[in-house]
Amino acid sequence: MGFQKAVKSKSKLRCALFGPSGAGKTYSALSIAKGIGGKVAVIDSERGSASKYADKFDFDVVDLEKKSIDEYVQFIKEAGEAGYSVLIIDSLTHAWQDLLEEVEKLANAKYRGNTWSAWSEGTPKQRALVNAILSCPCHIMATMRSKTEWQTTQDDRGKSRPVRVGLAPEQGKGIEYEFDMLLELSTEHIANVIKDRTGMFQDKLLTKPGVEFGRELVEWLNTGVDETIALQKRLEAMPEVREIKALIERHGESLEKSVKDFAETEIRKDHTPEWFSRLYSKLLNYTQDDTKVSDNYTKVEVA
Numbered sequence: 001m002g003f004q005k006a007v008k009s010k011s012k013l014r015c016a017l018f019g020p021s022g023a024g025k026t027y028s029a030l031s032i033a034k035g036i037g038g039k040v041a042v043i044d045s046e047r048g049s050a051s052k053y054a055d056k057f058d059f060d061v062v063d064l065e066k067k068s069i070d071e072y073v074q075f076i077k078e079a080g081e082a083g084y085s086v087l088i089i090d091s092l093t094h095a096w097q098d099l100l101e102e103v104e105k106l107a108n109a110k111y112r113g114n115t116w117s118a119w120s121e122g123t124p125k126q127r128a129l130v131n132a133i134l135s136c137p138c139h140i141m142a143t144m145r146s147k148t149e150w151q152t153t154q155d156d157r158g159k160s161r162p163v164r165v166g167l168a169p170e171q172g173k174g175i176e177y178e179f180d181m182l183l184e185l186s187t188e189h190i191a192n193v194i195k196d197r198t199g200m201f202q203d204k205l206l207t208k209p210g211v212e213f214g215r216e217l218v219e220w221l222n223t224g225v226d227e228t229i230a231l232q233k234r235l236e237a238m239p240e241v242r243e244i245k246a247l248i249e250r251h252g253e254s255l256e257k258s259v260k261d262f263a264e265t266e267i268r269k270d271h272t273p274e275w276f277s278r279l280y281s282k283l284l285n286y287t288q289d290d291t292k293v294s295d296n297y298t299k300v301e302v303a
Contacts, residue, residue, distance in 0.1 A: 009224050010222055010223070012137065012139050013036065013086075013141065013217060013218075013221055014133070014179045014181070015140070015141045015181040015182075015183065015217075016092075016141070016181070016183070017143050017185055017191070018143065018144040018182070019184060020145075020146055020186075021145070022187050023185035025090070027053060028185065028210065029088045029090065030050065030056075032213055035210065035214020035218070036085065036214040037215075038084070040057070040060070040085065041060050041061070041062075041079045041086070043088070044064065045063075045064045045091055045093075046090055047063075048063055050088070059088075066098075067094040069095050069126070069128065069129045072095050072132070076089070076136050077136070079136065080135075086139045086140075087136060087141075088140075088141050088142075088143070089140065090142075091144055091145060093143075093169070096126075096172055103115060103118045103119055103121070130178050139221070142179070144169035145170045146169050146170060147168055147170060180195075180198075181196050183206075190205055190207050191206040191207075192205055193205075193206065198217065
């Protein structure tokens with residue numbers, strides 16, 4: 001496709017909140033979601049903790065039973081298909097804990113205790129979870145537990161007191177790269193914004209981030225070119241797309257219908273235009289004799 005001028009498109013939130021027990025991860029996520037607006041869904045792996053706030057917030061919830069990555073992926077997809085505006089995953093830590101247990105079992109059962117080899121099956125599952133999060137059409141906020149330790153600090157009167165602090169989030173290495181915003185919450189309910197692609201809150205300390213914070217986020221997310229228009233412009237610049245249009249003109253309505261059916265299916269699972277190249281290659285092979293395409297074309301696999 002070559003280089004093109006970069007434009008900011010409207011986008012969906014990808015935010016992770018992590019901190020020790022009592023930091024307010026679930027409450028903060030629900031409060032921010034209220035500010036973003038629209039229908040809210042919660043995937044709850046914390047034994048119904050989110051539902052304790054049902055008297056303060058309006059949301060739908062599913063309580064995970066197995067807490068496996070497959071279960072997470074299933075409900076992330078269901079939330080997207082159901083048209084929820086915001087999806088809260090509370091929490092991602094259990095997915096990681098379940099995967100660690102599964103890899104350990106695989107190592108003992110198939111790889112003679114070699115966990116390194118067992119990760120050849122574990123890593124694709126973690127990647128499937130990340131892909132489900134990134135491709136979901138909802139705004140997403142994911143909470144994660146953090147490893148904790150006790151430190152001694154001095155109060156205003158100079159007296160020492162123990163303080164529980166959070167360390168790294170309990171999830172796969174590098175998970176922070178998959179989010180546009182990272183909020184580290186303390187037990188005082190103060191959020192340290194350690195990553196922010198909006199550029200508005202980087203390195204700021206936010207006390208009890210909530211509704212107003214959500215409103216500011218969604219205002220930024222809604223600025224820019226509509227995603228559909230941006231994709232259309234990218235497609236129009238592809239020579240393959242022009243060739244596909246020419247093939248449709250030569251071979252009639254049955255081919256046009258097949259292209260539309262293929263596009264509608266593919267674009268739901270792959271929001272990049274590269275699959276047009278694959279489609280064009282298939283169509284070119286099929287029509288290389290330049291004969292009229294029959295109605296049976298719809299039965300030909302073009303994916």
